[in-house]
Amino acid sequence: MNRRELLKQMAIGAAGLSISPQLMATNSRFSFRDFSKTDFGADFKWGVATAAYQIEGAWNTDGKGESVWDRFTHKKGKIHNNENGDIACDFYHRYNDDIDLLKQINLNVFRFSISWSRIIPQGRGSVNQKGIDFYHRVIDACLERGIEPWITLYHWDLPQALEDKGGWANRDIIAHFSEYVYIVAKEYGTKVKHWMVFNEPMAFTGLGYLAGLHAPGKKNIGLFKKAVHHTVVCQAEGGRILREIVPDGEIGTTFSLSAIHPKTQQKKHVEAARRMDAMFNRLFIEPCLGLGYPSDAFPYLRTLDKIMLPGDEEKMKFDFDFHGVQNYFRIVSQFSLFPPMMWANQVKPKKLVNDKSELTDMGWEVYPEGIYEVIAKVAAYKGVKKIIVTENGAAFPDVVIDGQVHDHQRIDFFNKYLNQVLRAKKEGMPVEGYFVWSLMDNFEWAEGFKPRFGLIHVDYNTQKRTIKDSGYWFRDL
Numbered sequence: 439m440n441r442r443e444l445l446k447q448m449a450i451g452a453a454g455l456s457i458s459p460q461l462m463a464t465n466s467r468f469s470f471r472d473f474s475k476t477d478f479g480a481d482f483k484w485g486v487a488t489a490a491y492q493i494e495g496a497w498n499t500d501g502k503g504e505s506v507w508d509r510f511t512h513k514k515g516k517i518h519n520n521e522n523g524d525i526a527c528d529f530y531h532r533y534n535d536d537i538d539l540l541k542q543i544n545l546n547v548f549r550f551s552i553s554w555s556r557i558i559p560q561g562r563g564s565v566n567q568k569g570i571d572f573y574h575r576v577i578d579a580c581l582e583r584g585i586e587p588w589i590t591l592y593h594w595d596l597p598q599a600l601e602d603k604g605g606w607a608n609r610d611i612i613a614h615f616s617e618y619v620y621i622v623a624k625e626y627g628t629k630v631k632h633w634m635v636f637n638e639p640m641a642f643t644g645l646g647y648l649a650g651l652h653a654p655g656k657k658n659i660g661l662f663k664k665a666v667h668h669t670v671v672c673q674a675e676g677g678r679i680l681r682e683i684v685p686d687g688e689i690g691t692t693f694s695l696s697a698i699h700p701k702t703q704q705k706k707h708v709e710a711a712r713r714m715d716a717m718f719n720r721l722f723i724e725p726c727l728g729l730g731y732p733s734d735a736f737p738y739l740r741t742l743d744k745i746m747l748p749g750d751e752e753k754m755k756f757d758f759d760f761h762g763v764q765n766y767f768r769i770v771s772q773f774s775l776f777p778p779m780m781w782a783n784q785v786k787p788k789k790l791v792n793d794k795s796e797l798t799d800m801g802w803e804v805y806p807e808g809i810y811e812v813i814a815k816v817a818a819y820k821g822v823k824k825i826i827v828t829e830n831g832a833a834f835p836d837v838v839i840d841g842q843v844h845d846h847q848r849i850d851f852f853n854k855y856l857n858q859v860l861r862a863k864k865e866g867m868p869v870e871g872y873f874v875w876s877l878m879d880n881f882e883w884a885e886g887f888k889p890r891f892g893l894i895h896v897d898y899n900t901q902k903r904t905i906k907d908s909g910y911w912f913r914d915l
């Protein structure tokens with residue numbers, strides 16, 4: 439009998455009755471897993487990830503300036519049910535209790551982002567001391583409890599005042615971002631030793647300037663390309679500033695990555711998949727590794743060269759200490775005449791032949807091998823020293839019944855994805871951490887509060903927190 443079967447039998451024995459693995463997962467004491475924490479090694483980092491706009495609320499409290507997300511969500515018709523992050527999880531006032539809960543579930547890294555407009559309300563110029571003090575309180579609350587704070591400098595909430603001047607599409611952003619990074623690193627660098635420059639640059643440039651689905655809601659290919667290039671330069675520049683100010687720190691940045699498969703092996707679909715891969719997976723990681731933009735697979739990207747100034751090629755490079763991999767779904771692509779820029783389309787999982795896929799509440803396919811594939815892809819680049827899975831998780835329609843949330847689907851998801859992370863590690867890939875998205879249910883951007891990703895359930899009417907079974911599952915791990 440292998441280990442998995444043995445654990446299953448023990449669980450059934452303990453329950454005194456025969457139940458399915460799925461049902462077992464409804465009670466963390468009986469839930470099994472295919473690995474133990476020690477399989478990952480003593481130095482492996484276990485954490486949770488969050489983002490300022492999604493949890494903090496207090497959107498205009500204590501001198502905070504308006505961000506693009508404040509502006510965007512206050513417009514009608516942009517967000518599911520016209521919801522916004524004005525209050526969100528009220529983490530700004532409840533951070534102490536929330537960090538206590540984090541301690542209770544035994545995950546000892548807390549990845550959070552800094553709201554630029556809380557620190558520098560207009561994006562440049564005067565600094566807001568109350569904003570600075572807030573993150574000191576959060577960092578201290580972590581350190582007092584033996585939790586390692588990991589800071590993301592930018593998770594999509596640009597100060598609106600900078601957007602009014604063109605935002606990421608205006609080259610001046612490089613100077614403003616550098617100033618912001620300098621201030622934050624100087625302020626917290628003695629206490630915080632793990633830093634990430636960006637969260638998922640493809641998401642905030644693509645959804646914000648091309649698809650128009652996220653703030654600032656623009657749909658303009660020209661602006662998108664400028665935003666991409668300036669973000670790429672800022673990614674490396676941010677790394678350089680952090681390394682100078684926090685020389686004993688570990689400096690990284692994160693990328694959203696998906697396994698991308700052609701619908702069939704027909705040449706046109708294979709080429710469509712390569713173009714998608716260039717755009718979604720390679721666009722931000724390759725320039726910092728000194729490989730430039732991936733126009734080999736997608737010649738259209740050569741147009742980015744026109745935006746570059748002399749010397750930019752060097753400025754795009756930075757040798758990060760770690761690369762953050764964030765994985766949620768697989769993309770199956772097919773050739774298409776539309777949209778003309780990509781000549782590639784995503785095939786919805788339910789449209790695949792023989793589809794048996796399980797979908798999350800976001801409509802994303804549960805595809806655990808995908809995380810292994812993207813780790814392998816990143817590990818294969820020369821210059822990648824360490825990989826941290828800085829986000830992975832799933833939204834399911836959770837309900838609180840008698841003070842409990844039996845989110846067995848999420849436990850199953852983590853079990854399967856972590857198995858694939860372990861597979862990568864066993865094969866020698868340098869993956870050294872795994873952070874759950876997310877600590878608690880929160881504001882899921884254009885989807886509002888409907889998708890629940892947390893290990894902790896949040897009742898948005900009362901702000902009551904309830905640790906889900908998946909939270910206990912991690913505690914018991």
Ligand code: IFM
Pocket residue numbers: 489492637638764829875882
């Ligand atoms: O909620 C987001 C997060 O802000 C960035 N990564 C993906 C998550 C789920 O969509």
